[in-house]
Amino acid sequence: MSRRVRDMLATADPARGVEVGPGDVAALLERAGTDVTSYAPVAPARSRSSLLVPVGAFALVLVATAAVAALRPSAAGPTLGTPAGPPEPTAVPAPCLATVADRLRAAPYDEQAGRYEYLRVAAPSGSMVEMPGHAGRFASVRYPGETERWLAADGSGRLRVIRGEPEYQDAESAAFFAAHPELESRPGTETTELGPGDMELTALPAADPEALARALYQPRENGPSQVLVNVADLNRQWILDAAHRVAVLRLLAATDGVACRGEQTDPTGRTGVVVSADRGRGPRPSPGDHGREYLLVEPETGELLAAGSRADQTGAVDWSTRYLDRARTDVLG
Numbered sequence: 169m170s171r172r173v174r175d176m177l178a179t180a181d182p183a184r185g186v187e188v189g190p191g192d193v194a195a196l197l198e199r200a201g202t203d204v205t206s207y208a209p210v211a212p213a214r215s216r217s218s219l220l221v222p223v224g225a226f227a228l229v230l231v232a233t234a235a236v237a238a239l240r241p242s243a244a245g246p247t248l249g250t251p252a253g254p255p256e257p258t259a260v261p262a263p264c265l266a267t268v269a270d271r272l273r274a275a276p277y278d279e280q281a282g283r284y285e286y287l288r289v290a291a292p293s294g295s296m297v298e299m300p301g302h303a304g305r306f307a308s309v310r311y312p313g314e315t316e317r318w319l320a321a322d323g324s325g326r327l328r329v330i331r332g333e334p335e336y337q338d339a340e341s342a343a344f345f346a347a348h349p350e351l352e353s354r355p356g357t358e359t360t361e362l363g364p365g366d367m368e369l370t371a372l373p374a375a376d377p378e379a380l381a382r383a384l385y386q387p388r389e390n391g392p393s394q395v396l397v398n399v400a401d402l403n404r405q406w407i408l409d410a411a412h413r414v415a416v417l418r419l420l421a422a423t424d425g426v427a428c429r430g431e432q433t434d435p436t437g438r439t440g441v442v443v444s445a446d447r448g449r450g451p452r453p454s455p456g457d458h459g460r461e462y463l464l465v466e467p468e469t470g471e472l473l474a475a476g477s478r479a480d481q482t483g484a485v486d487w488s489t490r491y492l493d494r495a496r497t498d499v500l501g
Contacts, residue, residue: 264428269417275469280496284318288493307344308337322364375411377419391450392425396461400475413470434487440464
């Protein structure tokens with residue numbers, strides 16, 4: 169390679185100037201030679217691939233409400249907290265969900281009618297910023313919160329965001345954000361009026377397991393955990409009728425690598441069936457343990473109650489995203 173070409177590539181390199189620790193390059197190349205999946209212990213929420221990514225204000229709230237301008241933006245870096253190992257309870261094949269599908273009962277909103285679909289979701293938002301002069305270290309902040317959304321078919325409606333007090337990954341993160349308050353979001357409540365076309369949703373796939381598989385098992389190389397990620401995203405956008413809930417259950421039941429792990433209760437006291445899939449189990453499986461994705465399913469109505477990606481040594485899942493309420497109504501709250 170000529171010096172001129174090297175200079176051109178160096179100029180275009182977005183990672184130029186980023187410090188790399190001893191041995192990191194060799195380790196990365198060794199892994200890249202045999203693996204196509206991530207080695208992050210917890211996949212950062214904003215980088216998880218999903219075909220069903222909502223756009224507009226709701227996406228900004230649920231995926232990254234506190235998106236801020238990074239001094240040196242990067243898609244890599246540590247996440248808040250350190251996940252414990254995956255739970256130990258014996259997994260059984262996910263066809264246990266076929267039983268739920270066979271005896272599915274109506275959800276409270278199945279018989280409702282109204283102009284607006286109402287969703288209330290509790291989920292954290294946050295941001296991560298690389299700290300200049302700290303050898304590639306990142307400052308992280310997370311905000312607990314809830315989002316309420318009333319949405320009509322034309323995209324109009326109302327969006328309300330309730331953002332809690334910031335939670336910092338460590339003292340260094342707290343000090344960094346204290347010195348850069350412009351990079352933080354303010355706690356409190358924000359309400360946005362949505363006009364027609366202000367929010368667009370991805371088309372809802374047909375209520376058929378094969379159609380849902382084509383839409384939700386993408387990107388395929390991420391393996392079965394991607395199906396769980398995309399089912400959670402689907403429920404951020406739509407209130408699923410009974411036919412779609414049945415189709416989702418049958419898709420999960422038929423997906424190799426998805427397993428049921430008994431029952432658990434979420435922080436709001438709702439008990440459901442736990443479904444899990446290990447990360448790094450795509451067409452070229454990753455060696456080692458990369459954690460799991462989890463869903464909590466209501467055993468009578470098949471509604472998705474919660475989603476999470478961390479569990480403690482007892483198997484108790486941190487249900488970071490909770491679907492608290494669904495309804496159809498003509499009234500904006």
